[in-house]
Amino acid sequence: MAEVLIVEDEPDVLLLLENRVRAAGHAVESATDGETAIDILRERRPAVIVLDWMMPRVSGIEVLEQLRADDPDHAVKVLMLTxxxxxxxxxxxxxxxxxxxxxxxxxxxxxxxxxxALVEKE
Incomplete structure (x- = not known):
């Protein structure tokens, strides 16, 4: 079981993602905007982030750029879903x-x- 952070601003899509990822046996945390995602990433590192691009306040690509600046070894795997x-x-x-x-x-x-597949690459 891996920890997966889902960053998605559409409530229906977020609920679907949370349910599917939990059903696959992963621990799930979620954020509905990029700013909250960055706050979460300052405190802990999930195995995988499922990251939407177009979000309020801070975009997914900005979250990704910030994460890679803090995590240049790519310890956290990022799947863009957009x-x-x-x-x-x-x-x-x-x-x-x-x-x-x-x-x-x-x-x-x-x-x-x-x-x-991303979890296996850890």
Missing amino acids: AKSQQSDIDRAYSAGADDYIVKPFSSRDLIERIA
Whole structure:
């Protein structure tokens, strides 16, 4: 079982993600904006972060950049889960330090499999 931080501002999507990730046997913590996610990351390091890009206050890409500045060894794995589907967005996320990228809408099964693969890379 790994600790997974889910950062998502849409309540229905957040609830779905929390339920699916818990059902896969992981401990789940969540944040509904990037600022809260950064606060959580200052106190502890989950194994995986499922991170939306477009959020209020601090965007997911800004959270990722801050995390990588604090965690240059990539101990925390980041899976971007976003509606941003342009190749330039995908390239930007990977260059900022994302470990994986899923475009919404997404398959719950694919999400769980990708989280498991990231946990195995720890």
